[in-house]
Amino acid sequence: MTQAAEPELHEPDAAMVRRAVFASAIGNAVEWYDYGVFTAGAITGVVGTIFFPGDQGGTAVLKSLALVAVGFIVRPFGGAFWGPLGDKVGRRVVLAATILIMSGCTFLVGVLPTYAAIGIAAPVLLLLLRVIQGFSTGGEYGGAATCIAEFAPTKRRGFFGSFLEFGTLSGYVLGQVVVLAVVATCTSAQLSAWGWRIPFLIALPLGLVGLYLRTRLEETPTFKLQERNGQRPDHAPLRETLFGNWKMILNLIGIVILLNVADYMLLTTMPSYFTQYLHVSDTESGLIIIGVELAQMALIAPLGALSDRIGRKPLLLASAIGFVVLSYPAIKLMQMGNIFTLILGFAIVAFLLLLILAVIGSTFPAMFPTRVRYGSFAIGYNISTSLFGGTTGVVVVALINATGDKDIPAYYLIAAGLIGLLPILLIPETARVPMSKISADRKQTALAAEPV
Secondary structure, three states: OOOOOOOOOOOOHHHHHHHHHHHHEEEEHHHHHHHHHHOHHHHHHHHHHHHHOOOOHHHHHHHOOOOOOOOOOHHHHHHHHHHHHHHHHHHHHHHHHOOOOHHHHHHHOOOOOOOOHHHHHHHHHHHHHHHHHHHHOOOHHHHHHHHHHHHOOOHHHHHHHHHHHHHHHHHHHHHHHHHHHHHOOHHHHHHHHOOOHHHOOOOHHHHHHHHHHHHHOOOOHHHHHHHHHHOOOOOOOOHHHHOHHHHHHHHHHHHHHHHHHHHHHHHHHHHHHHHHOOOOOOHHHHHHHHHHHHHHHHHHHHHHHHHHHHOHHHHHHHHHHHHHHHHHHHHHHHOOOOOHHHHHHHHHHHHHHHHHHHHHHHHHHHHHHHHHHHHHHHHHHHHHHHHHHHOEEEEEEHHHHHHOOOOOOHHHHHHHHHHHHHHHHHOOOOOOHHHHHHHHHHHHHHHHHOOO
């Protein structure tokens, strides 16, 4: 992919980089705000009962988690549509479309009539919104990560890339905080009648802010350089993406299995695990998760900066090995019936996850050349997320209900850690390689690394 003589790539000024990082990260925040709301114990129970009447307790929670999971079924199709389109027309246009659809669907959940008002049409409409949202989300993460990576200076790509997952954490925390505020100010009757709608309605103004920021962005320097070189695809390069990069896509899928099993275990499964199986109150559960995630937010940028110095792979390997060795002890700490050991166990798993979160925004886009970067990332990421991420909560809760074994989360995390080890070892280290120099040839990529 490297040309013998190509125009010079001028890196944007610091203000443009900061704007691109914020505009990209806010989409991730909107996506995870939705998960934060949908998986909060107080909301899962209400949504499960008013859209699926007759369900109570664990069954209602399981159906609410299934609603989270159903959007993941269509995410690979969204990735296959939006990703190659972003490689053809540019990152900015596609990212503007995905954030508008995502936030709009979350908002519309907040105005849906309930089962009591329109019968079976209520859960059908809810399901339809989750599917549309899942399709749009299929193009969001890969595009946002690609945008940040292509704007960021090579020697600070880890630092700036970490803010993508800072958006994830801030969106999820905001969702949890909004739910806690609504629960604290509404009676049980008010929450069931109309209070549950408030968190969903807030998604629209968040999305409009993100839309405004994204429409004001320039196209990324790396994409513009490709245009000047005459390498921009004249059609969405789906075939080229799949057949020219399948080995690296498989590596991406393997790492994303670990990432998403851990991510969705902590952020979408643990709230219900705490309340249903460890008998922690909704409020206490929410406060624990918020506190640990605030600590993650404080540490993620320093870890991203560390990866600029020592590389991405040491942090990824430490995470995978840590999940294999420490997941079982961490879950056992959570089960001891003591709030302090529960927090400690949760914090251990959260830190292992943080080692991945800090570097994926800089690692995954750098696995693919510019011409097929968005599409390759989006397809691989969403196939893996669809099969192993969004289903985590449903599978884990169903297995616990079927077996009575509360250690299922530990087994799931250990398996994911083992799966993630091999592809982490196989991918090239790209910490000092300019995004415009990434090649489908691993040896060429390694030769393009800048000196320390």
